[in-house]
Amino acid sequence: MQPPFARPRAVLSAAAVLTMAAALTACGGSGGGKPAAQAAPPAGRVAGSPGAPAGTDPSGSAAPAASAAPSAGSDQVSLPTGPATQLTKARDTAAGPIMMTTLTGKKSGVTAKVWVWLPPEYNDPKYATYGFPVLTLYAGGQSNGYNTWTDDQLPIQAEDEDLVKQGKAHPFIMVMPVQNLVADEKQTLDCSDIPGQPKMGTWMSEDVPDFVRANFRTLKSRDGWGLMGASTGAFCSAKMALQHPDLYKAAVPIDGYFNPDSEFWKGHEADRLANSPDVLVGQSKADVRMLATAGGATPDEVKLVKAWVAKAAAPTKIDYYEQPGGKHLTSHFKKMIPDTLQWLTQNLAGPTPA
Numbered sequence: 001m002q003p004p005f006a007r008p009r010a011v012l013s014a015a016a017v018l019t020m021a022a023a024l025t026a027c028g029g030s031g032g033g034k035p036a037a038q039a040a041p042p043a044g045r046v047a048g049s050p051g052a053p054a055g056t057d058p059s060g061s062a063a064p065a066a067s068a069a070p071s072a073g074s075d076q077v078s079l080p081t082g083p084a085t086q087l088t089k090a091r092d093t094a095a096g097p098i099m100m101t102t103l104t105g106k107k108s109g110v111t112a113k114v115w116v117w118l119p120p121e122y123n124d125p126k127y128a129t130y131g132f133p134v135l136t137l138y139a140g141g142q143s144n145g146y147n148t149w150t151d152d153q154l155p156i157q158a159e160d161e162d163l164v165k166q167g168k169a170h171p172f173i174m175v176m177p178v179q180n181l182v183a184d185e186k187q188t189l190d191c192s193d194i195p196g197q198p199k200m201g202t203w204m205s206e207d208v209p210d211f212v213r214a215n216f217r218t219l220k221s222r223d224g225w226g227l228m229g230a231s232t233g234a235f236c237s238a239k240m241a242l243q244h245p246d247l248y249k250a251a252v253p254i255d256g257y258f259n260p261d262s263e264f265w266k267g268h269e270a271d272r273l274a275n276s277p278d279v280l281v282g283q284s285k286a287d288v289r290m291l292a293t294a295g296g297a298t299p300d301e302v303k304l305v306k307a308w309v310a311k312a313a314a315p316t317k318i319d320y321y322e323q324p325g326g327k328h329l330t331s332h333f334k335k336m337i338p339d340t341l342q343w344l345t346q347n348l349a350g351p352t353p354a
Helices: 156-165 200-215 232-243 269-274 277-283 299-310 330-335 337-347
Strands: 088-091 098-104 111-117 134-138 173-177 225-230 250-254 289-295 317-323
Touching: 098 200, 111 200, 134 200, 134 232, 156 173, 156 337, 173 200, 200 232, 225 232, 225 337, 232 250, 232 277, 232 289, 250 337, 277 299, 289 299, 289 337, 299 317, 330 337
Parallel strands: 134 173, 134 225, 225 250, 250 289, 289 317
Antiparallel strands: 088 098, 098 111, 111 173
16 A cells, blocks of 8 residues: 655755756646646746647547557557557546556566556547657655556546646656565665666666557657656656666656665665766766756755756756645645646657657
């Protein structure tokens, strides 16, 4: 059973805080607040990015079905390569079912759960030849056997579909993997291949995307692949984007920390630093866009996130948003869903015909 809120991590030493000029529209709850797409973008935000396709009407909540038919697709679209994975329904949402499977990675050897949500547009005959952007969501907390983005604590699927109807967001394929195999906080795998431990980094960066490409119509380019996570999931989303800019174009680390702290790194300091977003952000030369957030009511978190953003070296570009009165709580992460989806829409490609 997942925790009722994402547990904050210990604040680690960071560089001196610099004043950040970038700002987002104040976030509100579901349906509340001025939408980010109608506000002035933060400093450095790309203007005129592709929006959601016009006239997208949901086609109901038919259960998503994986296709086994191999096909090359087009220069932009990758059609399912197969073999098809058997998916079972985990739960229903107002925007259609969330499906799940237990995935054994061919490259990592890791076996763990993955949840998938397909937007209603995916099964709409009007979009039968379209490839869809993929958003991978990482949970807060241990995420050993659960992912908080799959339940009503963080109803991102319904929020996305509401924004699609308004023409403010892409209909994303949402992929929600676990991040750890045990519940012990000290034995996290830090979304990495820690020497002597299960290769969670390979599972997340290779096996999970391979599973998505095998089963669903996606975009070949990294322009259609993004990441988002809260707390521990923020660490994972930042790390994956910086380590794999060939696969991911944009990421949203929500209220995160950036220094690997698993006890399994003991005796492997060079490997730990090679997997540290705190180091990678200034050295990786990853051409990615990120939106890093912090809760305004948590000064230590604000200091930590601002210091990390200030370390970013070109071509990495990071927007910063501070949630007024925000705390390190799942209920506060929920309030940022509409604006984060719109930011991702501005920075990722939308559904594309084959």
